[in-house]
Amino acid sequence: xxxxxxxxxxxxxxxxxxxxxxxxxxxxxxxxxxxxxxxxxxxxxxxxxxxxxxxxxxxxxxxxxxxxxxxxxxxxxxxxxxxxxxxxxxxxxxxxxxxxxxxxxxxxxxxxxxxxxxxxxxxxxxxxxxxxxxxxxxxxxxxxxxxxxxxxxxxxxxxxxxxxxxxxxxxxxxxxxxxxxxxxxxxxxxxxxxxxxxxxxxxxxxxxxxxxxxxxxxxxxxxxxxxxxxxxxxxxxxxxxxxxxxxxxxxxxxxxxxxxxxxxxxxxxxxx
Amino acid sequence: xxxxxxxxxxxxxxxxxxxxxxxxxxxxxxxxxxxxxxxxxxxxxxxxxxxxxxxxxxxxxxxxxxxxxxxxxxxxxxxxxxxxxxxxxxxxxxxxxxxxxxxxxxxxxxxxxxxxxxxxxxxxxxxxxxxxxxxxxxxxxxxxxxxxxxxxxxxxxxxxxxxxxxxxxxxxxxxxxxxxxxxxxxxxxxxxxxxxxxxxxxxxxxxxxxxxxxxxxxxxxxxxxxxxxxxxxxxxxxxxxxxxxxxxxxxxxxxxxxxxxxxxxxxxxxxx
Numbered sequence: 001x002x003x004x005x006x007x008x009x010x011x012x013x014x015x016x017x018x019x020x021x022x023x024x025x026x027x028x029x030x031x032x033x034x035x036x037x038x039x040x041x042x043x044x045x046x047x048x049x050x051x052x053x054x055x056x057x058x059x060x061x062x063x064x065x066x067x068x069x070x071x072x073x074x075x076x077x078x079x080x081x082x083x084x085x086x087x088x089x090x091x092x093x094x095x096x097x098x099x100x101x102x103x104x105x106x107x108x109x110x111x112x113x114x115x116x117x118x119x120x121x122x123x124x125x126x127x128x129x130x131x132x133x134x135x136x137x138x139x140x141x142x143x144x145x146x147x148x149x150x151x152x153x154x155x156x157x158x159x160x161x162x163x164x165x166x167x168x169x170x171x172x173x174x175x176x177x178x179x180x181x182x183x184x185x186x187x188x189x190x191x192x193x194x195x196x197x198x199x200x201x202x203x204x205x206x207x208x209x210x211x212x213x214x215x216x217x218x219x220x221x222x223x224x225x226x227x228x229x230x231x232x233x234x235x236x237x238x239x240x241x242x243x244x245x246x247x248x249x250x251x252x253x254x255x256x257x258x259x260x261x262x263x264x265x266x267x268x269x270x271x272x
Numbered sequence: 273x274x275x276x277x278x279x280x281x282x283x284x285x286x287x288x289x290x291x292x293x294x295x296x297x298x299x300x301x302x303x304x305x306x307x308x309x310x311x312x313x314x315x316x317x318x319x320x321x322x323x324x325x326x327x328x329x330x331x332x333x334x335x336x337x338x339x340x341x342x343x344x345x346x347x348x349x350x351x352x353x354x355x356x357x358x359x360x361x362x363x364x365x366x367x368x369x370x371x372x373x374x375x376x377x378x379x380x381x382x383x384x385x386x387x388x389x390x391x392x393x394x395x396x397x398x399x400x401x402x403x404x405x406x407x408x409x410x411x412x413x414x415x416x417x418x419x420x421x422x423x424x425x426x427x428x429x430x431x432x433x434x435x436x437x438x439x440x441x442x443x444x445x446x447x448x449x450x451x452x453x454x455x456x457x458x459x460x461x462x463x464x465x466x467x468x469x470x471x472x473x474x475x476x477x478x479x480x481x482x483x484x485x486x487x488x489x490x491x492x493x494x495x496x497x498x499x500x501x502x503x504x505x506x507x508x509x510x511x512x513x514x515x516x517x518x519x520x521x522x523x524x525x526x527x528x529x530x531x532x533x534x535x536x537x538x539x540x541x542x543x544x
Contacts, residue, residue, distance in 0.1 A: 060431050159332050
């Protein structure tokens with residue numbers, strides 16, 4: 001708990017420097033309370049319009065927060081993302097996806113792979129609304145038990161954009177029925193952090209095309225107690241899955257799940 | 273054709289003045305080529321955050337372009353919407369929806385009903401991408417035959433936002449399979465005008481939960497020829513349906529379908 005409190009008060013720029021110097025290489029949850037942590041995707045700039053379109057047409061699972069200038073991981077088009085920032089070095093671990101290979105390679109930096117042809121995208125993550133749920137006395141089960149949130153592939157289709165399409169990945173947190181309106185309100189303000197749930201209840205499992213709620217496709221199993229129902233949110237893993245499914249001819253890069261970019265953007269910058 | 277050409281060159285501010293003075297009271301299609309025409313919704317400001325959330329979570333059927341200052345139909349928060357603008361008088365016909373009444377009342381202005389409590393929202397419409405399709409030599413069937421575009425209720429759910437939820441309404445335009453990629457590209461750039469189709473092909477009819485493609489819920493029937501398939505876009509009627517379905521306790525106002533607000537915003541302002 002002390003560690004968590006210490007983490008919460010570290011300034012984003014100091015987290016990024018520790019990471020860049022590799023004095024910190026762990027998952028970034030709990031750092032810099034009130035600041036946004038982001039998912040990363042980096043791809044050839046010829047896919048830029050299609051990818052921005054995918055995010056703008058599907059902002060619930062794919063909330064686009066910022067993009068880099070092509071060829072430069074130190075500059076974002078949006079102001080205020082980070083002082084002394086390098087998107088290619090300031091995340092503890094990255095993943096390199098190469099054409100034809102199912103499994104990505106894990107590396108410590110991608111700045112050296114980042115040619116003039118590449119552009120980076122920052123995508124909102126669930127930490128923002130999860131912090132809000134904790135503040136409201138509604139902590140998600142996986143945070144209480146110290147595991148990764150359970151995530152599921154669904155049959156809900158993304159609105160296609162050029163070469164990108166596919167289906168939603170959702171995350172699940174169990175809640176009592178009586179708490180759902182409070183959960184909706186607490187998470188709903190975080191519009192670029194997936195916002196309020198997309199659905200809830202046992203009927204929702206079938207509507208989403210989830211075959212086995214006890215067997216998540218990503219993350220860990222969490223117990224749904226007798227007086228609880230599953231509550232589903234859009235999940236940023238959707239973005240990575242969409243780029244993988246597009247089978248583009250070039251390598252692309254991403255953060256390793258759980259190891260995020262801590263930005264200088266504040267929660268209020270992504271609230272409705 | 274001459275009338276259409278004349279309309280195309282009229283400046284938006286002049287269309288609005290003609291409407292306000294009631295020297296023009298017809299549907300606004302064809303006016304002010306290159307400028308955005310918008311759908312209107314006006315509701316009590318206490319629903320503002322929920323409605324903005326609905327649009328931001330569902331931008332394909334509900335592309336929010338601008339909102340007014342509460343209580344003032346002459347001022348928008350976004351710059352450039354219109355010089356000498358009054359959202360409450362500059363549309364030829366409005367509809368007033370009252371609680372408990374299924375059918376709206378059609379009126380010539382709503383400025384006199386617009387109290388301090390009301391806020392207006394402008395939503396993108398299909399005219400922008402339809403113009404682009406015409407330019408590419410892919411005119412939609414309903415424009416060739418001079419009828420309203422066919423629209424269908426679907427079972428695709430909106431991402432809920434507070435009091436608002438419900439399902440998509442889609443519009444349909446038939447195309448040859450070989451033309452679909454060109455249709456996607458031409459419409460896809462118009463991100464705040466519903467963008468590219470959400471789906472196409474005969475299988476899509478079932479996936480959307482449309483029972484009878486020959487019997488649209490709104491608009492007119494158009495023929496789908498033997499070598500064509502139905503192509504579906506998000507439709508702005510979704511927004512009105514969502515507000516109706518929320519059964520709010522106060523009256524709300526909208527434009528009459530086909531009679532739009534011609535704005536000073538240019539197409540490039542809503543392109544990706």
